[in-house]
Amino acid sequence: xxxxxxxxxxxxxxxxxxxxxxxxxxxxxxxxxxxxxxxxxxxxxxxxxxxxxxxxxxxxxxxxxxxxxxxxxxxxxxxxxxxxxxxxxxxxxxxxxxxxxxxxxxxxxxxxxxxxxxxxxxxxxxxxxxxxxxxxxxxxxxxxxxxxxxxxxxxxxxxxxxxxxxxxxxxxxxxxxxxxxxxxxxxxxxxxxxxxxxxxxxxxxxxxxxxxxxxxxxxxxxxxxxxxxxxxxxxxxxxxxxxxxxxxxxxxxxxxxxxxxxxxxxxxxxxxxxxxxxxxxxxxxxxxxxxxxxxxxxxxxxxxxxxxxxxxxxxxxxxxxxxxxxxxxxxxxxxxxxxxxxxxxxxxxxxxxxxxxxxxxxxxxxxxxxxxxxxxxxxxxxxxxxxxxxxxxxxxxxxxxxxxxxxxxxxxxxxxxxxxxxxxxxxxxxxxxxxxxxxxxxxxxxxxxxxxxxxxxxxxxxxxxxxxxxxxxxxxxxxxxxxxxxxxxxxxxxxx
Numbered sequence: 001x002x003x004x005x006x007x008x009x010x011x012x013x014x015x016x017x018x019x020x021x022x023x024x025x026x027x028x029x030x031x032x033x034x035x036x037x038x039x040x041x042x043x044x045x046x047x048x049x050x051x052x053x054x055x056x057x058x059x060x061x062x063x064x065x066x067x068x069x070x071x072x073x074x075x076x077x078x079x080x081x082x083x084x085x086x087x088x089x090x091x092x093x094x095x096x097x098x099x100x101x102x103x104x105x106x107x108x109x110x111x112x113x114x115x116x117x118x119x120x121x122x123x124x125x126x127x128x129x130x131x132x133x134x135x136x137x138x139x140x141x142x143x144x145x146x147x148x149x150x151x152x153x154x155x156x157x158x159x160x161x162x163x164x165x166x167x168x169x170x171x172x173x174x175x176x177x178x179x180x181x182x183x184x185x186x187x188x189x190x191x192x193x194x195x196x197x198x199x200x201x202x203x204x205x206x207x208x209x210x211x212x213x214x215x216x217x218x219x220x221x222x223x224x225x226x227x228x229x230x231x232x233x234x235x236x237x238x239x240x241x242x243x244x245x246x247x248x249x250x251x252x253x254x255x256x257x258x259x260x261x262x263x264x265x266x267x268x269x270x271x272x273x274x275x276x277x278x279x280x281x282x283x284x285x286x287x288x289x290x291x292x293x294x295x296x297x298x299x300x301x302x303x304x305x306x307x308x309x310x311x312x313x314x315x316x317x318x319x320x321x322x323x324x325x326x327x328x329x330x331x332x333x334x335x336x337x338x339x340x341x342x343x344x345x346x347x348x349x350x351x352x353x354x355x356x357x358x359x360x361x362x363x364x365x366x367x368x369x370x371x372x373x374x375x376x377x378x379x380x381x382x383x384x385x386x387x388x389x390x391x392x393x394x395x396x397x398x399x400x401x402x403x404x405x406x407x408x409x410x411x412x413x414x415x416x417x418x419x420x421x422x423x424x425x426x427x428x429x430x431x432x433x434x435x436x437x438x439x440x441x442x443x444x445x446x447x448x449x450x451x452x453x454x455x456x457x458x459x460x461x462x463x464x465x466x467x468x469x470x471x472x473x474x475x476x477x478x479x480x481x482x483x484x485x486x487x488x489x490x491x492x493x494x495x496x
Contacts, residue, residue, distance in 0.1 A: 071455075115144070152171075174195075268398070
């Protein structure tokens with residue numbers, strides 16, 4: 001990012017009885033004033049999350065909207081649809097430019113706030129409790145890496161395993177200073193090395209305190225002050241296991257399969273013990289208030305997007321604003337896609353047992369399936385949660401790594417374990433006799449089913465350098481997979 005704000009968002013209205021992410025920002029105040037207290041560092045960290053929840057970022061475009069449109073997750077009825085030109089990869093179209101540019105700008109704005117924390121906290125180390133120092137700095141470093149890597153996944157090079165020349169491209173700046181000076185783009189290699197370094201530093205700082213839940217740490221004698229409930233709801237913050245999961249993503253992107261497996265397996269082994277749990281079947285509860293549509297108990301990292309349904313509603317409703325006519329702007333599946341994904345015609349029993357088919361679709365007609373993942377239910381305890389990293393992805397990463405290394409049977413085992421946890425009966429287990437190509441096809445099927453409206457499918461295709469993808473006749477390559485930088489960024493010297 002070339003121009004960084006010299007202010008940082010602060011937060012008011014924080015108390016022990018309020019959720020730290022269920023708050024509103026006040027006027028910007030100078031960083032000098034903000035960082036005179038331990039409280040200021042906490043406020044600044046939460047301010048970065050608030051930036052990420054905007055509709056131009058993870059609140060919509062980086063998840064439900066633009067990024068999932070690029071992955072061809074939705075049916076496009078015609079040129080009048082607001083995302084038609086995005087689905088056709090016409091990045092210079094007026095309907096696309098502000099969406100991609102806002103993702104860039106918001107990402108680097110949040111990074112700027114995090115840099116202000118990271119670059120001042122060592123100088124104020126003495127006034128922070130040791131646990132707060134380690135957790136705040138670690139969380140900020142990890143989140144900075146996460147944001148940079150997501151920007152790289154969108155604007156940087158993919159297919160690095162088959163075409164490592166992408167590592168030499170200088171596209172994005174890795175911004176680690178809070179300053180007005182221009183940060184020049186790094187090579188892909190240096191950029192991803194910086195992501196890895198920040199994640200390693202974050203894991204080192206947080207492991208002592210955050211590799212177990214806060215209450216469990218208290219039992220071990222590790223002192224974590226939490227009277228203000230700052231460390232509650234760790235699944236909704238960039239916790240230790242989110243760091244490890246992002247490491248798994250990064251290593252897989254670079255084709256380092258053993259390192260990816262090591263990180264993903266730690267999340268599976270320890271994250272299931274201390275942070276997350278598989279959905280216990282409450283998606284089947286007949287009372288909508290109790291339905292956990294996004295499987296939030298499996299969220300390794302999610303955001304609390306206030307009034308999220310108001311943002312998403314125009315894209316998932318059956319009817320338009322008048323409540324009468326069909327919604328021509330909706331983001332939905334066609335019946336053909338739904339039937340193919342869930343093998344309705346060949347394995348009807350399997351499709352009817354899969355939670356994602358029987359609970360997350362609304363069949364309006366044989367050609368129109370609405371997506372219910374972000375359904376709003378009054379008084380639900382699960383509303384307003386946007387998943388950014390989920391436990392199933394770790395199983396899919398393990399499956400892909402083993403498959404790429406030739407161990408098909410182990411890959412199939414990881415897939416079957418996830419399928420069972422989506423309600424699919426053992427009688428439909430994938431056989432260990434599948435070929436490597438067949439396993440790859442099953443992994444893709446799982447990504448298409450599991451991550452709809454979460455913005456992950458496009459990155460799967462891009463990482464693997466898929467030349468053709470379902471939903472478009474376009475010949476896919478880095479010219480399409482690498483979104484163009486904002487024009488202003490290019491004019492200021494970016495994208496060398």
